[in-house]
Amino acid sequence: MNFRSFQVPYPIDERYNKRVAYFSMEFAVHQPLKIYSGGLGFLSGSHLRSAYELRQNLIGVGILWKYGYYDQARNQDQTLQVTWMEKHYSFLEDTGITFEIIIHEHPVKVKVMYLPPQTFNAAPLFLMTTDIPENDYVSQTITHRLYDANVATKVAQFILLGVGGAKLLDEIGFSPELYHLNEAHGVSAAFYLYNKFGRKKEEVRKRLVFTTHTPEEAGNEKHDIYLCHKMSYFCGLSVEEVKSLTGMPDDQFNHSLAALRFARIANGVSQLHGEVSRHMWKKYDGICDILSITNAQNxxxxxxxxxxxxxxxxxxxxxxxxxxxxxxxxxxxxxxxxxxxxxxxxxxxxxxxxxxxxxxxxxxxxxxxxxxxxxxxxxxxxxxxxxxxxxxxxxxxxxxxxxxxxxxxxxxxxxxxxxxxxxxxxxxxxxxxxxxxxxxxxxxxxxxxxxxxxxxxxxxxxxxxxxxxxxxxxxxxxxxxxxxxxxxxxxxxxxxxxxxxxxxxxxxxxxxxxxxxxxxxxxxxxxxxxxxxxxxxxxxxxxxxxxxxxxxx
Structure with missing residues (x-):
């Protein structure tokens, strides 16, 4: 297969012609591929399965976690033991593509693996890893643990999903009409697209849609804007430019708020959650409309x-x-x-x-x-x-x-x-x-x-x-x-x-x-x-x- 001019490898139903790239930190496509933690992954896995069944022009973009989320074992008294086991997958294809992104003002190589649709009856899924010999050890650890507890590592993971995912799509020549962020983890893609499309915010808005899963403000990820800047999260923009572009004057960068201001439209994941989200975010100006599309399972x-x-x-x-x-x-x-x-x-x-x-x-x-x-x-x-x-x-x-x-x-x-x-x-x-x-x-x-x-x-x-x-x-x-x-x-x-x-x-x-x-x-x-x-x-x-x-x- 030619991964440099990628097309979804099955006939597309004309109702679903629009090319969409679906970004998620986790995908629970099938038990053997342990790159998920819970509900968000179960949801995105079912989404990919249904996209395949309906013959939609959609591909998944995610991360290949070396140790998965974690393996749940027991101590001698049967209590919980957290263990980390390296995972190996013979069913993933090496695309032969490696590209570079900047994290912490430092080049990091990203290798791209591919899950073909027929393997688990799911839409095509591209997975990125930094765990390759060309990277130093710290860069390798970015893709070790899903939702790493270390703040800097987590921000690096967000950069990989967003910036790396957007760059991956350029590398494979897929050129999506829409970038769909499943949760705000990948919102750094907006800054990559901002640079790509002539630093015009409206060009990003045309192409970005967002699904929020968090019904309370405290649960939405926020990080120190200076840390994010130091980590190269903003693709070369200064802190002042970012504050002006996102409408966040303080020093906390709110990923979900940024997503709501960059997206053309967003959705909550149940009727009730849509109402809660609209109520929760209404005090902020410049956010997009929030619809409800209730989650479902395959x-x-x-x-x-x-x-x-x-x-x-x-x-x-x-x-x-x-x-x-x-x-x-x-x-x-x-x-x-x-x-x-x-x-x-x-x-x-x-x-x-x-x-x-x-x-x-x-x-x-x-x-x-x-x-x-x-x-x-x-x-x-x-x-x-x-x-x-x-x-x-x-x-x-x-x-x-x-x-x-x-x-x-x-x-x-x-x-x-x-x-x-x-x-x-x-x-x-x-x-x-x-x-x-x-x-x-x-x-x-x-x-x-x-x-x-x-x-x-x-x-x-x-x-x-x-x-x-x-x-x-x-x-x-x-x-x-x-x-x-x-x-x-x-x-x-x-x-x-x-x-x-x-x-x-x-x-x-x-x-x-x-x-x-x-x-x-x-x-x-x-x-x-x-x-x-x-x-x-x-x-x-x-x-x-x-x-x-x-x-x-």
């Missing part, structure tokens, strides 16, 4: 087709048998890791996603008396599984994980899993009768894990955040904590309210339904499977990106 990759077949044929015996078999298979992984033998006939709750404070992994354990009663309920037995990766230096989240590990030693019917990546994620969804999701409203931008849970016959039980208001009809296709006026509550009051409601709904509605009226429970499962396929398959999302974002006039 049905073909995630859904259990046999379960759907039994549902479509109205074969309840096969439907129940398949779900039980899926649980049994997942429980073998649980037994292998934890020595806990779970029962496929018992109602199973799963809480599994990234560990972060606002997601409140341990919420139902905070009232230990009620938790004990739940775990020892003879009439309506329950078993619970937790899984997920905290960020490797998020010590509160790690200690939350470890507290759950220690707590699990008191119960035969509670397990905490490690190694939460694509493969385990799918098995955990297949294990679940109930997919528990309890973020603090409105902190969850989208929260896509529940979509793939529904695709595997799990019922969503959630606080009313992210995508949930667009999906759950309480008691019909899932269960939702009735929203209160959280804006007038302290964090502690909000947690207490949600905790009480979770136990109330669990004990009074969900468990009696599952054990005493299984026919109705099965119907709720089926309704969720139907609704998620209709609204939250990423083919719908990838189509909306073209219709609403890329073709926006």
């Amino acid at each position: 049905y073909r990759y995630w859904a259990d087709k046999q379960l759907y077949k039994a549902r479509e044929e109205g074969d309840d015996w096969s439907f129940d048998d398949r779900k039980k078999w899926m649980k049994k298979r997942a429980f073998e992984l649980v037994a292998d890791q934890t020595g806990k033998l779970l029962d496929p006939n018992v109602f199973t709750i799963v809480w599994a996603r990234r560990f972060a404070g606002y997601k409140r992994a341990n919420l139902i354990t905070r009232d230990i008396e009620r938790f004990n009663a739940l775990m020892h309920n003879k009439k309506y037995p329950v078993q619970i599984i937790w899984a997920g990766k905290p960020y490797p230096v998020d010590y509160p989240a790690i200690s939350e994980f470890n507290e759950l590990v220690h707590l699990s030693k008191n119960y035969k019917n509670m397990a905490v899993m490690v190694g939460y990546e694509l493969a385990l994620s799918k098995r955990m969804k297949q294990a679940a009768d109930c997919w528990l999701n309890n973020p603090r409203v409105p902190r969850e931008a989208s929260g896509t894990s529940g979509m793939t849970a529904a695709m595997n016959g799990a019922v969503n039980f959630s606080t009313n955040d992210g995508w949930i208001p667009e999906f759950v009809h309480n008691g019909n296709n899932g269960f939702v904590v009735p929203p209160a006026d959280y804006s007038h509550m302290h964090t502690q009051e909000q947690d207490e309210y949600d905790l009480n409601k979770i136990y109330e709904i669990l004990n009074n509605q969900i468990l009696p339904l599952y054990y005493d009226n299984y026919g109705t429970w099965r119907q709720i499962v089926k309704n969720g499977m139907r609704d998620v396929q209709l609204q939250f398959d990423s083919n719908r999302m990838a189509n909306e990106y073209y219709e609403l974002l890329y073709n926006h006039k």
Whole structure:
């Protein structure tokens, strides 16, 4: 293949003719390619799969992380151990392209690898690495760890994604009509494009679109503008020029705000998140419009087709048998890791996603008396599984994980899993009768894990955040904590309210339904499977990106 005049190597559907380059720090395309940490990667992976299915003229631009995010192992007492294992991929192609960018006033060589579409049924993906002998050791480490904790390394990673990604597109001759930034990590591309197109901001705006995933201002990355300048983030522009160009007079460079001022249009990742984002950024002038395009996940990759077949044929015996078999298979992984033998006939709750404070992994354990009663309920037995990766230096989240590990030693019917990546994620969804999701409203931008849970016959039980208001009809296709006026509550009051409601709904509605009226429970499962396929398959999302974002006039 000629990588110097690259074209998407399959016929393009004319509805999706516009050439788009999609920049993301992480892509969860398939389990063997470990260059992702969590939801952002799961989303971009599904996006690439749907772009391939719909035959869109879109390519992915990312980074080849030598050690991935990290490998989640255990210490001797079963608590979390962060390990770094070098990854090797025989299925990536060497493009033969190496080019140079400037980082910290210093030339850094960038090598380009390629994931062909047919390997994992995803749109073409170009991955950059600096881990080559031509670079000094410090430059090599830029692509070692996804979201490196060292600030200078992280800024270098942002430069690589943005400036490096934009230059990569020139090197391969792809010449996109639109540069799509999935989160603001790659906004340094705007400064590269500013120089490329005659230092005219409107020329950059014509070509840039932006997806924001962060529903609170504090969560948006900010760095010292002088550090960014010293790191060569601004492609030769002075600090004064940058402040004037981005409209940021102070010394903190806000990546998301810069993206919103450089982009022609942006989007939040659920209807609620779009509203929250518009409200959050409205005090700033010069920002682009923010639409909503709700995240989705790839049905073909995630859904259990046999379960759907039994549902479509109205074969309840096969439907129940398949779900039980899926649980049994997942429980073998649980037994292998934890020595806990779970029962496929018992109602199973799963809480599994990234560990972060606002997601409140341990919420139902905070009232230990009620938790004990739940775990020892003879009439309506329950078993619970937790899984997920905290960020490797998020010590509160790690200690939350470890507290759950220690707590699990008191119960035969509670397990905490490690190694939460694509493969385990799918098995955990297949294990679940109930997919528990309890973020603090409105902190969850989208929260896509529940979509793939529904695709595997799990019922969503959630606080009313992210995508949930667009999906759950309480008691019909899932269960939702009735929203209160959280804006007038302290964090502690909000947690207490949600905790009480979770136990109330669990004990009074969900468990009696599952054990005493299984026919109705099965119907709720089926309704969720139907609704998620209709609204939250990423083919719908990838189509909306073209219709609403890329073709926006």
